[in-house]
Amino acid sequence: SQQGEEDPQALSIQEGENATMNCSYKTSINNLQWYRQNSGRGLVHLILIRSNEREKHSGRLRVTLDTSKKSSSLLITASRAADTASYFCATVPTDSWGKLQFGAGTQVVVTP
Amino acid sequence: GAVVSQHPSRVICKSGTSVKIECRSLDFQATTMFWYRQFPKKSLMLMATSNEGSKATYEQGVEKDKFLINHASLTLSTLTVTSAHPEDSSFYICSARLGGRYNEQFFGPGTRLTVL
Numbered sequence: 001s002q003q004g005e006e007d008p009q010a011l012s013i014q015e016g017e018n019a020t021m022n023c024s025y026k027t028s029i030n031n032l033q034w035y036r037q038n039s040g041r042g043l044v045h046l047i048l049i050r051s052n053e054r055e056k057h058s059g060r061l062r063v064t065l066d067t068s069k070k071s072s073s074l075l076i077t078a079s080r081a082a083d084t085a086s087y088f089c090a091t092v093p094t095d096s097w098g099k100l101q102f103g104a105g106t107q108v109v110v111t112p
Numbered sequence: 113g114a115v116v117s118q119h120p121s122r123v124i125c126k127s128g129t130s131v132k133i134e135c136r137s138l139d140f141q142a143t144t145m146f147w148y149r150q151f152p153k154k155s156l157m158l159m160a161t162s163n164e165g166s167k168a169t170y171e172q173g174v175e176k177d178k179f180l181i182n183h184a185s186l187t188l189s190t191l192t193v194t195s196a197h198p199e200d201s202s203f204y205i206c207s208a209r210l211g212g213r214y215n216e217q218f219f220g221p222g223t224r225l226t227v228l
Contacts, residue, residue, distance in 0.1 A: 030214045042118075042205055043156075043219040088155060098144070098213030102155045 006089060006103040013110055019076040021106040023089030024069075030092045032065055033100065034074050037086045046074075046087075079110045114140045116208050118220035125196055126228055133191045133223045135206030141186035142208035146217060147179075150203040162189045196227040 007022045023032070031050045035043040047063045049056045049072065056063045062075040076083055086107050090100040115138040125131050135145055144163055148156040160170045160181050168181035178200075180192040189208075193200050203224055207217040 033216060035219075040203075040222070040224070042116075042221040043207075045216050045218065048216050092214055097161075098209065098215070099146070099158060099161065100156075100207075100217060101158075104155045107153075 006087075006106050008106060009104065010107045011109070013079055013108070015079060015081055015110055015112050017079055017110075019079050019083070019108055019110070020073060021087055021108070022071060022073045023103050024071045025089075025091045025101075025103075026070065027091075027093045027095075029067070030094050032063075032072050033090045033092070034061075034063060034072075035088045035090060037088065037105075039085075043088070076108075079108075081110050081112050084108060084110045114138075114208070114210055114218040116142075116206065116218045116220040118206055118223050120223060121221060122224045122226075124226045124228065127197055128195055130192055130194045131196055131225060133193075133204055133206075133225075135189045135191070135208070135220050137187045137208040137210075137218070140208075140210050142210060143186065144209045144213075145183060145189040146207045146209070147181060147189070147191050148205045148207070150205060150222075152203075156205060159191075193225065196225070198227045201225055201227045 005024045033048045034046040037043050049065045060077045065072045086105045088105045089103045117136045119134045147159045150156050159174045160168045162168045162181050162183040164183045164186050170176045183189040205222040207219045209217045
């Protein structure tokens, strides 16, 4: 079953702008992961943030996690046309034996 | 990083035939592999968890007799769609996990199945 709810469902921005997307979930988690998927392709792992972490950076990506609100955000700074993709959050609930539960995803389009 | 391959990338078959999809971890040994299904513009739905040397664990609502999973080695898992029908047409993605249950999963590029 899907646990994550992502917001917005779609996002259209210009190159150079920042893109922010949010993910909410319902159960206690061990970690939360963000993935990118280009159209018709597999998923690329972006960042894993554990339940005891609040913020993590990787290049132009910044992920926050608020376990009290059961929410996470992914910020892409200075976006590029190559960032055009679908972005999914996936939680690993503490009782799931490591199974990922994916959100519905945010489709991001970056226009030059 | 860890690389996972899938074969074939695309397959078209006639209704009633069976199709086998392979998932391989190329540069690491994966004790656990996962099979997902994705409909157009939708999220991934976990179908089953595959552990090397043991029977796969299927998610609720997934027919184990229709979607046969074999995890014969630490680098190979196969998904066989038996007696395929048009409603089985979908994008199938596998992933492999290195190490403990809370570690990240590495995804294959996916297989597009079209059943005529």
